[in-house]
Amino acid sequence: MNKYISILAATVVSTALLASCSQKKTTDPNIGVITEPTSATTNILGHEYPKINPDLSVTHRVSAPEAQSVVLDICDKKYPMTKADDGLWEVTTDPGLVPGFHYYFLVVDGVRISDPNSQLFYGCGLMASGIEIPEVGVDYYLQRDVPRGEVRFQRYWSDLTQSWRTCYVYTPAEYDSKPDKRYPVLYLQHGAGEDETGWSNQGRMDIIMDNLIADKEAVPMIVVMDRGYATLAEPDEAANKGGMFNFTAFDRVMTQEIVPMIDAKYRTIADRDHRAISGLSMGGFQAWNIGLAHKDMFAWVGGFSGSGRPGNPENFPATLNDEMKLLYVSIGTDEPTNMYSGIYEFHKMLEDNGVKHIYYESPGTSHEWLTWRRSLHQFAPMLFK
Amino acid sequence: MNKYISILAATVVSTALLASCSQKKTTDPNIGVITEPTSATTNILGHEYPKINPDLSVTHRVSAPEAQSVVLDICDKKYPMTKADDGLWEVTTDPGLVPGFHYYFLVVDGVRISDPNSQLFYGCGLMASGIEIPEVGVDYYLQRDVPRGEVRFQRYWSDLTQSWRTCYVYTPAEYDSKPDKRYPVLYLQHGAGEDETGWSNQGRMDIIMDNLIADKEAVPMIVVMDRGYATLAEPDEAANKGGMFNFTAFDRVMTQEIVPMIDAKYRTIADRDHRAISGLSMGGFQAWNIGLAHKDMFAWVGGFSGSGRPGNPENFPATLNDEMKLLYVSIGTDEPTNMYSGIYEFHKMLEDNGVKHIYYESPGTSHEWLTWRRSLHQFAPMLFK
Numbered sequence: 163m164n165k166y167i168s169i170l171a172a173t174v175v176s177t178a179l180l181a182s183c184s185q186k187k188t189t190d191p192n193i194g195v196i197t198e199p200t201s202a203t204t205n206i207l208g209h210e211y212p213k214i215n216p217d218l219s220v221t222h223r224v225s226a227p228e229a230q231s232v233v234l235d236i237c238d239k240k241y242p243m244t245k246a247d248d249g250l251w252e253v254t255t256d257p258g259l260v261p262g263f264h265y266y267f268l269v270v271d272g273v274r275i276s277d278p279n280s281q282l283f284y285g286c287g288l289m290a291s292g293i294e295i296p297e298v299g300v301d302y303y304l305q306r307d308v309p310r311g312e313v314r315f316q317r318y319w320s321d322l323t324q325s326w327r328t329c330y331v332y333t334p335a336e337y338d339s340k341p342d343k344r345y346p347v348l349y350l351q352h353g354a355g356e357d358e359t360g361w362s363n364q365g366r367m368d369i370i371m372d373n374l375i376a377d378k379e380a381v382p383m384i385v386v387m388d389r390g391y392a393t394l395a396e397p398d399e400a401a402n403k404g405g406m407f408n409f410t411a412f413d414r415v416m417t418q419e420i421v422p423m424i425d426a427k428y429r430t431i432a433d434r435d436h437r438a439i440s441g442l443s444m445g446g447f448q449a450w451n452i453g454l455a456h457k458d459m460f461a462w463v464g465g466f467s468g469s470g471r472p473g474n475p476e477n478f479p480a481t482l483n484d485e486m487k488l489l490y491v492s493i494g495t496d497e498p499t500n501m502y503s504g505i506y507e508f509h510k511m512l513e514d515n516g517v518k519h520i521y522y523e524s525p526g527t528s529h530e531w532l533t534w535r536r537s538l539h540q541f542a543p544m545l546f547k
Numbered sequence: 548m549n550k551y552i553s554i555l556a557a558t559v560v561s562t563a564l565l566a567s568c569s570q571k572k573t574t575d576p577n578i579g580v581i582t583e584p585t586s587a588t589t590n591i592l593g594h595e596y597p598k599i600n601p602d603l604s605v606t607h608r609v610s611a612p613e614a615q616s617v618v619l620d621i622c623d624k625k626y627p628m629t630k631a632d633d634g635l636w637e638v639t640t641d642p643g644l645v646p647g648f649h650y651y652f653l654v655v656d657g658v659r660i661s662d663p664n665s666q667l668f669y670g671c672g673l674m675a676s677g678i679e680i681p682e683v684g685v686d687y688y689l690q691r692d693v694p695r696g697e698v699r700f701q702r703y704w705s706d707l708t709q710s711w712r713t714c715y716v717y718t719p720a721e722y723d724s725k726p727d728k729r730y731p732v733l734y735l736q737h738g739a740g741e742d743e744t745g746w747s748n749q750g751r752m753d754i755i756m757d758n759l760i761a762d763k764e765a766v767p768m769i770v771v772m773d774r775g776y777a778t779l780a781e782p783d784e785a786a787n788k789g790g791m792f793n794f795t796a797f798d799r800v801m802t803q804e805i806v807p808m809i810d811a812k813y814r815t816i817a818d819r820d821h822r823a824i825s826g827l828s829m830g831g832f833q834a835w836n837i838g839l840a841h842k843d844m845f846a847w848v849g850g851f852s853g854s855g856r857p858g859n860p861e862n863f864p865a866t867l868n869d870e871m872k873l874l875y876v877s878i879g880t881d882e883p884t885n886m887y888s889g890i891y892e893f894h895k896m897l898e899d900n901g902v903k904h905i906y907y908e909s910p911g912t913s914h915e916w917l918t919w920r921r922s923l924h925q926f927a928p929m930l931f932k
Contacts (some may be wrong), residue, residue: 206673207742207776228657230615272613275660282667282674288591289667289674305702305711311717315747317690317754326690331697338812341726357592362700369702378922391592427723 163227163485166428167213176459183344193304194261194296202280204263204294209279212293217257224251229270236266238528238537239314239417243268258497259299263364265290270311283364287355287540293530294363301373302539303366308376309335318423324395327388329420330358331428332368334375334382343522344429346436348385349416349460350538351445358389361538364531379543382427388420390445397531407435413452432443439477440464444490447471454478457485464490466537467497467529472507480516487517488544492537494527502527520544567760577650578689579646580682580846589679594664596897597678602642607653609636609662611678621651623679623913628653638700641821645881646682647917648749650675654661668749671852672740677749682917686758687924688734688751693761694720698747703808707800712773714743714805716813717753719767720909731813731821731931732769733779734801734845735923736830744775749916755924764928768815773805774831798837802844820872823930827919831876832856836927842870847930850890851922852882852914865901877922881910886914905929 199213199221211223222234222241227249234241234253237260243251265285267274276282280291314331334345350367352360361367367385374380392411400410425432439460440447446468453463454470454477462520469491470478482489488513509521522540524533584598584606596608607619607626612634619626619638622645628636652659661667665676665854692871699716719730746752750903752770757767769871779794785795810817824845826834831853838848839855839862854876855863867874878890896905907925909918 174745192839226656226658230656270660271613271615271656273655275655275662275663276667276674278660278673280674282661288663289661289665307704310702315698315753317691317695318689368700377667422607429723476838522746 172323189404190301191299193301194298196296200520202293203282204292205279206281206507207230207276211279212277214293215254215257218259218261218295219255219257219277220259220295222252222277224268224279225249226251226270231269233269233273234266235269235274237264240269251522253267257293260527260530260532261300262296262527262530262535263292263294265292267291273453276498277472284357284359284363285355299483303370303515303535305369306370306373306376310372311335311337311368311375313368316427318419319359320392320415320419321343322394322411322419323392324342327415328358329386329388330362330388331387332362333428334384335372336382337429338382341429344431345382345384347386347424347430347438347540348462348545349388349420349437349439349441351390351439351441351448352387353441353443353445357391358387361385361387364501366536367538370535371542374539374542381546383542383546384422384430385423386424388416390441390448409451409457410447412448413455416448417456421459434459434461435513436546438462438464440466440538440541441468442466443468443529454482454486461485461487463488464492464537466492466534466541466542467494467501467505469508472504472511475515478512478515478517483516483518489517490522490537490541492522492524492540494529494533496526496528497533498529556805561915563888575686576684578686581681584704587678589666589677590664591666596664597662599678599680600639600647601641602646602768603646604640604642605644605680606639607662608641609653609664610634611655611826614654616654618654619651620654620659622649623653625894644680645912645915645917646679646680646685647915649915650677652676669744669830670740670749687848688755688758688920689755691758693757693760695757696720696722696753696760700754701812703804705780705795705800705804706775707804708777712800714771714773715747717747717756717770717772718813720757720770721767722769722814726814729816730767730769731815732771732815732823733807733847733927733930734773734774734805734824734826734834735823736826736833738826738828738830738849739774742776743772746770746772750920750923751922753755755920756927759924759927766931768927768931769809769815771809773801773804775826775833785827794833794836797833798840801833801837802841806844818845820844823847823849823873823927825851825875825923826853827851828853828914828920832926839867840870846870848873849877849922849926850877851877851919851926852890853887854890854893855888857889857896863897863900864901868901874902875907875922875926875929876904877895877907877909877925879909879914879918881911881913882913882918 196216199215208266232251241253243253245251277291282289283292299544311334316329320327321533392413392415439449439453446465448466450470512519524536527533579603581920598606617628617636626638628638632638667674668677696719701714705712775801781794824834824838831850835850835855838845897904909921912918
């Protein structure tokens with residue numbers, strides 16, 4: 163399989179625009195360099211461990227004097243921890259952990275728990291420990307001294323599900339100071355086992371967007387992050403299959419409730435040319451499904467480690483070239499084979515059908531947040547231009 | 548000790564106003580009534596346990612097939628759990644748990660962990676499990692069909708601490724639709740071991756404020772919830788004592804950085820008559836300390852289960868009656884004796900000094916969120932009138 167490391171040119175956006183989408187290096191060579199064991203930024207305030215070492219191994223230490231066994235579970239590998247006389251268990255991982263954000267767990271006498279030293283992040287269906295590994299010379303997802311937008315927590319009533327739902331809405335820094343200006347909207351979905359908090363907590367989307375907008379690489383836009391699960395109060399036959407992951411129900415909530423709610427509450431430009439939808443993993447499938455099923459609502463569609471399914475090429479005709487402003491697919495080169503091949507085959511199918519799109523492979527990353535941060539950093543500047 | 552169950556009249560606000568501050572009952576007698584074992588609303592989506600029983604006991608169940616012992620730690624009591632053949636550990640608490648929000652933990656083979664069934668809340672210095680026990684006939688902190696404000700996540704640079712800090716800002720529902728209107732501001736602090744997420748997650752402050760404003764009991768206001776910890780980058784002698792709980796440092800961050808940042812970014816009425824400060828527990832001490840040390844900035848001061856210290860009565864002269872618009876202190880009747888007596892003595896000292904203030908005792912609650920929800924629900928309507 164011939165892996166694509168760079169962006170293919172089969173695209174509706176200009177190559178000049180693409181130049182700005184590569185992973186930008188900073189001019190400061192010290193950014194992200196670890197010179198001595200350093201407490202992770204994802205630790206609870208004041209907690210020393212886990213510590214990141216200069217070789218990008220991580221040393222974990224946890225107190226469990228009465229436990230019989232403690233195992234660290236990180237990056238698809240289990241590390242048995244060793245107990246010292248003081249009841250502290252410790253282990254150091256292999257060197258060279260991939261930069262970016264990783265979920266991890268401790269297994270105490272067979273019970274998988276979150277590390278009490280760590281801030282927790284909703285992923286894997288629960289509040290999971292997470293660690294941020296620094297990336298050398300990269301600052302697009304680091305806080306810089308630029309005007310900062312906001313992430314606004316919303317509660318809203320959903321008639322379709324007869325429940326209160328929540329979403330997060332990013333507004334660009336200038337939003338409050340330009341009360342007569344209206345903005346395009348990107349709907350950005352999380353993955354399975356995650357929720358509407360993922361993109362701002364694990365994904366640092368607000369920092370990425372603030373930096374892109376400050377550098378004039380992306381236009382100021384609103385970004386809506388909703389909960390990608392829905393169960394209809396009165397399910398019809400189509401909506402009745404699949405429970406929590408029934409995209410039919412979420413499609414209806416998105417198009418009949420979320421979009422109108424956002425258009426009513428925010429100063430949006432409420433037409434298809436100013437509305438994009440994307441997401442990661444499950445959220446990428448949702449974005450492609452919902453986006454292409456509602457071309458009257460969305461003109462820009464993306465999926466990060468998630469896309470349409472390659473099995474039905476007739477659903478992706480070349481007429482999409484005239485209908486859509488942008489189609490985007492990405493995948494990490496180190497993702498599990500079935501995930502990689504599914505996205506790659508979808509991309510090849512689009513090529514075979516003559517459907518213009520952007521295809522990006524994130525080098526050296528798996529099904530993880532660095533793949534998705536890179537994808538957002540590349541996708542957002544292409545929008546609404 | 549003669550416990551005060553109602554509000555004392557030694558106050559600068561009118562008794563007519565006080566009438567609206569009692570704990571409002573709903574007209575729907577079914578609100579909060581549990582008729583059969585019911586999954587807690589604080590559970591992770593789709594998790595059945597813990598379940599709340601009609602007698603307000605709670606049944607917990609957790610899978611730990613290899614563990615030797617599992618203990619539930621809730622509401623200051625430890626309940627050993629019993630293992631069934633399928634590896635599920637279960638226990639039911641005493642009946643009659645106090646309504647509102649409670650932190651709890653599981654202790655697995657001596658290791659205190661958060662329950663993987665629970666949403667987690669930053670408290671007790673870590674991400675803690677929490678459970679919401681329904682309260683019969685009370686809906687001031689339940690979501691109703693009223694216009695909803697937003698809670699906005701802010702990141703800002705702090706020169707004093709040389710760090711990025713975060714805060715949450717509640718804006719009332721009308722804020723975006725009235726771009727020429729300016730608003731008063733309440734600064735509302737969390738307790739020790741909690742952080743700036745506490746008031747919106749555990750405290751439901753946005754729901755309380757939305758309901759109060761919709762019912763015209765409180766005036767529309769901005770509420771700022773910042774992180775009550777600060778370590779100065781260049782500490783002077785006064786700021787060098789006490790580390791994370793050094794209020795001197797936080798005082799400087801609050802008055803020199805947070806308030807100016809909020810006044811610059813939001814449409815505030817930037818004077819003392821339109822600025823209040825309050826908080827719970829540690830945050831109540833901070834509010835009284837900072838508020839009275841900066842009477843040029845704050846005219847309304849409150850503390851919920853936290854106040855000034857009674858040891859220095861000369862610091863609280865009757866001249867405060869002319870200087871301050873409102874002084875407020877509250878405590879739960881079932882708080883630990885040292886907490887109760889500290890607040891009660893402070894209140895008596897104010898009385899002895901002839902300092903007008905509101906003193907409220909929350910019946911039947913301990914050092915817990917129901918005390919603080921009730922206090923906010925009573926305090927907010929008194930402000931800016």
